[in-house]
Amino acid sequence: MIGTTLGDIRQHLEALAEETGQYYLVCGRTGERPSPAIGLRFENRPTARAAARATEQYRAALRRYDPQLPRYDVIVCEEDGHSSPNESETVSTNHARGATASRETPLSPPDDRSASEESLVDFCHAIAGAVFETVAESSHQSVERAIMDTYLEIAETIETPDELCLRLLESMAIELERRLDPEAQAAILAAAAERLSSPPADDDPLEFALSRLQSVALFDSYTLERNALEKQVQTRSWTVTLSAYPLGRAETGVVTLPLAIELFRHAPESPISISRAEPIDGSSSTWELVVRRSTDERPSGLVSVPSS
Template sequence: MGTDLASMRERLEELATDDGAFVVACCRTGERPFPVAGLRFADRENAVRAADLARNYRSTLAQYDPRTPRYDLVVHETADGLPAADAPSRADACHDVVGAVFEALSAAGHRDAERAVLDGYFAAAEATTDVDDLSVVLLRCAATALEDHLDDADLAAVLRDAAARSDVTPADATPRQALAAVAGAGLATGVSATTDGWAFEPAVRADGAAVTLPVAVAVLSVRPDADVAFGASEERVELRLTGGPRGLATAPLQ
């Protein structure tokens, strides 16, 4: 059995590349278990082969140790963060998104929402001194105020306008690259493709909900025609380009 396991490990290493866009992960939890942890693959075909090898590897291992955890391994296309040199800083990304939202709120005449963002921010800022933390506080207050003061239709209109004003994502980017920009700024983690969109772990939360605002703005900046919908599944947030508008500022975590 040891020889079989070693042979499968060697084959996995042969299939892997340093910067591939595909990974093998559990479809339920997003976890990438041994022996595919940390491995990337250049295309879906090689990733499918790797998934088969990983299932066989873990099945073989389970014959020796029945307590081996079970995973439903599938292929994911990643949208990991951009290289550090290309990604905006967290503070810059937060300020860009919230600044664009302020401009859009003002243009639409939503004064109560504008005031709610500022009131919440000033109250929270009194207890916060770190500049990086302050930018996240501002983002969190903006997301909460939008949820409290705008209905889904108004929120979608404001964010489409804000997305046109935002510079977080290049205009010619794809939705996957837009997610990569948000992840590169440290505002989302563990981004992976799903059968009908993407999933990610929220980096910013507000009152038990995931702050989805930066992802919504980034995606709408490259797909203004999309009916973006967010929903939470346990600790991950699922994103689809249809079925919305829903959860554009925050998404309650289950």
């Protein structure tokens, strides 16, 4: 029994994986690596097939929250480029049967860089799924429906997958900000972060979190500066600049939910507050934020920060 939550399925996949495995998963139609199996390899074909089934189960669970989630025909490939043509038939039921059987050129194994990276779409859906599950199991179930209603209303006017996934995060932030106080927001995000795979330990959680968000193309670049005046006091404060950040609007401010989730993953015990969203040089895509960690402060700005 794999389990019914996204966290259970992801843990099952990670338990099946072997770093030196010769088998990996791809979409038989597009060649893309399907999340949450990106970067995972498996020792033999039966194990890889079990992983393919778990991957489909994971994506089916996400689709309950977002019907727009891309559908993949998950197949097993071997390191030397040989694919398993019948795998798409046994794993996925949402495609033309036998589509991979006529492939003349076998899929080439991805390089190390592409195998370890996650797309913006998959990252957003993983975050959203973790938050939705947490909300559904909390005393705030009505918030889940409100988030979906807001998202579906926004999605009617958008066609591109990248834009849709960003609007999903934005709709979540709108309803969490509107319906929950900061302490409840912090509890939801911290619990959601626990559902995601644990990153390796790092001495600089903020740097690690920002690097992670940059790797999924949530922004082009960032700068991080420790605020010198507070080096000798208990509160730690940093000024963060995000370039080409698509979740900022001059009239409303900046959605900070992805950054908060990543910080909770890397430093779950550290109280967090985010403030002072200022557009740089009048731009609505480059923003400056202040991130604080202090045991004396109440959480704030974890889902969004109004523009200054």
